[in-house]
Amino acid sequence: MTATRLTSFSIHGRTSFGAVTGAGMVDLGGRLGGKYASLLSLIQAGEAGLKDARAASAFPFADYRLDEIEFLRPVLFPEKIVCVGINYPERSAEYKDGREKPKYPNLFVRFPDSLVGHNQALVRPKASEKFDYEGEIVLVVGKGGRNVPRDQALSMLWGMTLGNEGTLRDWLRHGSLNVTQGKNFDASGSLGPWIVPADEVNPGAPLHLMTRVNGELRQDDNTERLTWDFSWLLNYITQFATLKPGDLIFTGTPVGAGGHQTPPAWLKPGDVLEVEVPELGVLRNTVVDET
């Protein structure tokens, strides 16, 4: 059986959300009669929302073909998007910054509009050519909380999706304290293609994460090797912030980003970027220049 796959999309200028099935896009916004204004409000409704989504998409026909619709970020406007820096082995060595393996992760935050959906264009800005990718697994919070113990943390999750944490490497170094600007260029990263609910893919099981540029494998690692695993991250983040339904955690990237190749391999217009975890799907985006 195919996993439940939920995302936001637009059709003829109208924004909705739905389930991607073998037949195409099931318009849950329409089929659920506006009961949920967005995928975020369905997530906020907890198990009842997921049950409604599954019931309404359990038909062998769809409302739209996938080539008719435009995929959008699955969660359009999460309240919080928290991103983890280095989180797989050998990355510190790749950065050659002489740092010992740190005790705590480096975190930063992205704005929603720095992320596009599946198949939408990744924009290389005029301000820099040092445009890089970082393939990641993204956690979607279902049950909010503060100070959530590690042994209960995974039960907070509503699902998982994929992300490309697009980065302008030179702008990353503008601030000595943090990386906000290089991580927040408009439409520089991506999220999707959809969310697979956590009861269909175990977030605690090993997941194989791959990133390809024009078909060439650049990043290849497994969540078994995470420096800070998902439950640790959720516990740590909820020590300082209240996580809420729909919030996103970008869980960090493996070695192999373009800026660390010799010579550096920056993304350029026409490049096709793919982030894949077999259980979650393939997030695919093409690079264009800012107009």
Place this chain on the structure above:
Amino acid sequence: MKLASYLVNGRPAFGRVEGNGAVTLSDRIEGRSITLKDALAEEGLLDELLNLAAGAEPDMSLDGLKYLPVITDPGKILCVGINYRSHAAEHGGAVAERPNIFTKFTDCLVAHDGEMWRPKASKQLDFEGELVVVIGKGGRAIPAKDALSHVAGYTCFCDGSVRDFIKVSLVTGKNFPATSPLGPWMVTADEIPDPSKLTLTTRLNGQQMQHSGVDMLMHDIPALIEYCSTFTPLAPGDIIATGTPEGIGAKRNPQVWMKNGDVLEVEISSIGTLRNRIIDEA
């Protein structure tokens, strides 16, 4: 003109401050509940509300008013680290070529007169008094020379900082809930043609801790708007906190951490005083 957000019968509202009262504007159009951000975003809406309220007497008294953060739901909260020459010196650093930008979540914001939470996870809650710019007209790649025309107004802010968490990652220590007051009101930009002439003072329990002219900014407000809008689109209601001068608690000898019952004030000339009490997080 001073515009404040506050509660009326438990519902969010905003209005124009006049003397010791406020003329509520948010409910002037039947069937609509308008926030200050909405009024900034929708062309002509603020003027329409002001016209509808022309001649009205204040319907709320400032005494006992339940304030809300001036902008209750900014799309973006951009903050600048180390942006006063004096504060840079305190950190032993030289003048940075480019500003340090970080962000805050909306639930970090606290209203004027509201309670600022000292978190359970740390004893090192510190103050950073700051001038905040509220964006009125959005845009991308806004040139510095046009930047002030994108400003709706100015208000006071405390960039609440949990110092031991900041040592690990700036994001964590700057994002504890209810640590960052914003208010009491926004003074519209027409009354502050040159924000560099403003003076900022921070007091803790009545004692002056920070005092500086805004002309000490290394990256001034037009430069900040140009820089931020280079990487991210700015929208009406977005706020930019412009940095803090020297005198923070962490750099004092002995160090000063805010504790339960303390009263913090951030006063900016031509704007007013943002006042908050610190309580232990429940």
